[in-house]
Structure formats: structure tokens, C-alpha cells
Amino acid sequence: MEPSEKNTLTKLLAQLNAAQRDAVEFCDGPSLVIAGAGSGKTRVLTYKIAYLLEQGLPPYYILALTFTNKAAKEMKSRVSDLVGEKKARQVWMGTFHSIFSRILRNEAESIGFDSNFTIFDASDSHNLVRLIIKDMKLDDKVYRPGSVHHCISMAKNSLITPAMYEQNAEIREYDRKIKQPLIFEIYRRYQERLRAANSMDFDDLLMFTNILFRDHPDILENYRNRFQYILVDEYQDTNFAQHLIVKQLAEVHHRVFVVGDDAQSIYSFRGANIDNILKFKSSYPEAQVFKLEQNYRSTQNIVNAANSLIKKNVGQISKNVFSKQEEGEKIEVISAFSDFEEGVIIANKIARMRVEDHVSYGNFAILYRTNAQSRIFEESLRKKNIPYRIYGGLSFYQRKEIKDIIGYFRLIINPQDEEAFRRIINYPARGIGDVTVNKISDAAQIHNTGMWEVLSDPLRYDLNVNSGTLKKLSDFRALIRHFIDQNEKLNAFELAQEVIKKTGIAGETYQDMTPEGMSRAENIQELLNAMNIFVAQRQEEGNDDIRLSDFLQEVSLLTDQDTDGNSDLERVTLMTVHSAKGLEFDHVFVAGLEEDLFPVAMAKNEMRGLEEERRLFYVAITRAKKTCTLTYAKSRFRNGRLSSTQKSRFLSDIDHTFLSSESDAIFVAHAEREDGFWGSLRRKREEDTVNRSQTPLYNFQNEKLSPVTQTSSGSLSKEADELCKGDIIEHERFGRGVVSEIESAGSDKRAFVDFDSVGRKQLLLKFAKFKIVK
DNA sequence: CACGCTCAGTTTTTT
């Protein structure tokens, strides 16, 4: 080993504690790291990758899997800091779903898919299930689409195909017991329809990866050889399908490094199997186990309180999480009269701490069990002019107007996509109603083909519609065909503009002067912006030909959780406890600690469910670094009704020595309540002002599409902002050029630059990597 | 076929 390399290795290891170092240094076989909350889990993962790279393992031999894009992004940037961006970029780092969708697109033919397959999101899946239930003339009160889809999802996560499902006596017996004996049939049809639509749902991405590996040993062999080192974050959240993928890929080199905390397993509803981590040793008998027990995040009081809570669970890996930080303040429990008052109390407390303790807004988080609770905090914070940011809830890409446009995109890329077809065939209204759509659907099913095929050749499939309708259909077909042609020539952004214009969406939306209409128009504009930036950014990276399909692939696996949170130093964070996993804040409020809310009503009948809720509460408390405040309300609006509540049993699970004596809220806020007409009118107006102001509190921006947005707003853009016409610049990729024009559209300034080598290019100043020469 | 009205449900959490 070269001396310099050795030096870097030593330096890397010197920044770790003994337990972390042991874990990083052990590279000869499978290893499991049990990482207590706040014990430096991400640190170990990133240093491990750096360590491997420094030892000379080529980056493209390393596979690092996470659950969220956010975690992947975080890891990427931290590895970048350690070993440089160039190497870090080559590591296969991403979520299970994104990595394996990439692999599936490469290998699509082997499993009978086209590589441009669509990825169905949860609501697409839900719709399809509902459609099938209707087709089968089943009662959707008995066969609730949501629960049926859940069953299907669980089956897929356990790698049970429709055929296996049908033959599995135990499952069938269970279905009979819950009076839904035909789920197997729905599952079968669902899977057929997905395939006919050249589409996969989220679960398919994992199931078909397994099918691919099962049926094509040569392909498996290829990836097995490539991935010499596999790292998995949040291993306690893996399901069987994920576990098996990892196991198979690790078969040759036997070098898996999984990190997790059984006490933070909170995704069983999604098929996560806590046994994967509890029984890691039986899957990999020669595995080494490392425990990280020192918590660097929180005060002793917080750690101890959390420990006392989690002790009430049975069946966990024993560990002794401890903190060497100061003892800190006790956890405060506050009761409020109502959910409304709970909001006011928290808002007041934040405002007070900001002034008295000089805490900036970004160091506060309000965590809750359900998204529905966010509304009340929005109100109370807004009233006190406290800036906040909500994560989760309806994501940008789930908004109707956005999904409609995405529907066009999907159909252009994959005309087999039935869900998209149905969504847009009559949007904007073009006189093709349900009757016609059903006829097309029936014809497609009879002839065992897709709806697009029927549309393409209505006569051949005996489509029984009148000539007027026929004309409308052929117009629609021509429209989509036109876009498909354009897709050959235009980039994603240009094509999107074309779609919005030619379909009449632009005309329709921009004319609508109602507040809702204007907000829709803004959202569409936002989408276009995002796409423009997406294209510009890729061009910066050296890809000139950015097609719609590239954008679509990115977007379908993106979620709200992926927005860049930590950049917002001046906003209070509002999110569900689930979303907060992996994050930390100085001051945390956990709200709604009431029976049937936290723990949620559904969970309390079963031991398993209750323990998961308790782990969830554990996750919530351990997000806090300095203070943690628990609140509950004695009454709460639920489903439009005011109901009285009981305080959560979890509060008494915490050892009282770590709690400050419970305080009833002193009278705070009854008078402030704005009920009735005037109240709601005023609220409405406030909303409007907020939405229209220059700095909206709730702002999607384009961050969700741009992994490097934040970094580029540093020193570069300050110079770039001052760029003028006539300046000469040196661009990282295009070389020398003269600025011929500056154009600013809102916050996005762009420059037209004539480059010596490549001619005129458009640069988005936000992203462009260049120096001003003169 | 589109639009507007009424009525019912609402299983948390998310890739």
C-alpha cells in the first residue's frame, strides 16, 4: 500500500469511535451493524464506502441501497466529501426501487416488458384494482379496493405470484374467512392488466427483479460479479423481496454490510419484516455483529426516556444506548383542551423560545402521527407569522392538474399505459365519455389487446360507435401520434410545452381566473419550470439529448420526502413521524399523544401493531437533540365531529423520572379562536395573501428534481448572478464563450452564450458551472 | 355527453 493511501485510511479511521471503526474495518464477510438511534449510522455507512474506495475497490463494484431518495442523496454527498465527487458518482447508490428499476429497464426484454414501461404509483394501482372489481361485478363494499390492493402488495412483497396465490391453501382459507374469496382472481387480472399496459407497480419492481434473477441465471451472474460489496441502510425495513435480492447478489462475494436498528422498525404495513434483521445470523451464519451504542445526538434525559419506553416491547436485540452529553432538560408533557389549543400552545412556545433562547425556526420540528393533523398547526403557525414547511401529504406530482399532464407524458412514452389512457382521453373534455371509453375497454378485453390498439384501428375491433365519435377518436389518436413524432425531435421541456399548448390545457387553465384556476396554472407553470431545469441540468452534466422518458423515469420514483429539507434554516418543520426517521432537530414537539391517534386505533388490538406504534414513538422522541415536548388534546375534531379523547398509554410507558411534572395548559387561546363565517373568511384571505406573496410559505420550487440545486447556490452563483451581456466566461464543458443575452424569468436567470467551440447555448445561471473571465 | 347536485365514506404511516 502506498504511504499516502495509508495515511488517508488512518485519517478516516481516526474520526470514528472504537465500535464504528471495528465495523468499518471488517471487510471479509457479511456484517450486521446494530445502530442505536443517533449512534452515527450514516457516518459508518459513508466512511465504510470511503474506506473501501481508499483501499482500491473500484466504485462501480459497490452497491449501496437505501429506502428514500433523500437518504441516498445525503449519502452521496457525504461520500463525495470524503473521496471526491468523481468517485462518489460512480458508486451504485440509490433506493431499492430506483436501482432495480434501472436494472429492470436494461433487462426488460428478458421478462417480456418493454424498457419504457410505466411505473404505477399508489393511486394508479388503486384505480386499476377498483376497475377490476367493477368488471367482475363484485361489491366494492365487500372488496374494498384499498384493502384488496394491500393484500396484493403483501403477496408481492413475499414473492407470491398470482399462480402461487391461487394454489396456496392457507391464504385462500384466510380470504374465505374474511369473506373475500376472490382476491386471487382480482390479483390475477390485476397482474395481467399491468402487463398488458407495459407497466409495473412499486412492488413489481422488487418482485420482477427476483423473477429476473430466478429465470436468468446468466443475468444474475453478471450483477453478482459486479457488486463486490453491498451495503444496505435501514435493514430493519426490508421486506422478503428485498432481503432475497440482497442475498442473491451477495452469494458470490459474501460481502454484505447491513445497518439497522430493530427498535426503529416502523414499516411492517409495507411488508417490512423485522425478522430480516433479528435473524440475520441465520441467513449469514458467518456474520459478524457490531453494535453502536453511544448516542451522539441527544441529551441523557432524552436517551433515557426513550430507552425506558422501548423497554416495554418484547423481542428485541439487547443493547444499551447511552449518551455522554449533558443531562439536559426533562421531557415536558403538556395537555391542551382542544386540538386547536394544542396548536396555539406549540406555536407560542416556538415563538417564545426563539426570542428567549435565540433558537432559529429551522431547529424546531412538529411531529405527528397522521398527515391530517398538519392543518391545525399550519393555522396556528401562520397566525403567529411563523414560517413553516410541511412535508408529505399530497405531493406536487399527485395534484390533479399535474397528474393529467403526466398522463399525456406517460401515454406518449408508453401507449399501452391504460391508466394514463383513461385519464386523459377526455381531458380536456373532447366529447369522449364513459360510454365510449367502456366500449373501447370492452373491445380491448374481447380481442385480448390494449385500448390504444383498439383506438388505432377501431373498425378491425368492431368498435360500435357513431361516426361523430369516431371522428373524435381519430382526432385524439392523431394528437397523441403527433406528440410521439415530436418526441423524436424535441427535448423533454420543449415537448411538454407542446403538449400543454396543443391539447388546449394551456388555453383552458390560463383563462380560468378563479383562485383555484390560478393556483392550477401556477402549478403547471411550476412543472414546466421543473422540466426546464431538469433539462438544463442534464445538459450541464454533458447529456444533450434529454427526452421525456428521462424525465418520466425520474419523476415516477420521486416523493415528497425527497425535497431538500435541511436547506431550510428558517422554517419550522412539520411532518409525520414516519417521514422524520433519520432526521434530527434541536427541539422536537410530538403532538396528538392520544389513544386511537397515537397509538392509532387500528393498531391497538394486536400486540404486533401496538409494539410498532411504540417503536414509532421511540423514533419520534429520539429525533430530538436538546428538548422534546409531548402534547395531547382532551378533545379533537375528527371526521368533522368534535370528540373527546384520552391521553395515550405511551405517556405512562416513559419512566417518570425523565418527565417534568405534567402541566395543564394555562388558559391560552379560547378567545383567539376564529370560528364561523368570519373566521373562515379571514383564514381564506390569509391563505391567499400567503400564496401570492413573493416568499410563499409553502413552496415546491424545483428542488425535488435537482439533486445539486443547493450546492450551486453557493459562491458560484453570486458571481453568476452578476453576469452581464458582453462578459466572457469559461464554461466547464463548453469552454470559452461570450454572453450575448441575459434573460430573467422570475428567479431563474438565464444567459445565451456564444461558445467558441459549440456555438450558442442557453445556460441557467442557477446551475451553470463556469467562471467569469472578464 | 357534460354539468351540477347529493350522498357516503373516511384502514395512519410510504417506496
Next chain:
DNA sequence: ACTGAGCGTG
């Protein structure tokens, strides 16, 4: 409270 599905009318 709110949304979305279903139904009747123009």
C-alpha cells in the same frame, strides 16, 4: 370537513 362517486337533467 372534504373529497369523490353516482345520478339526474339539459
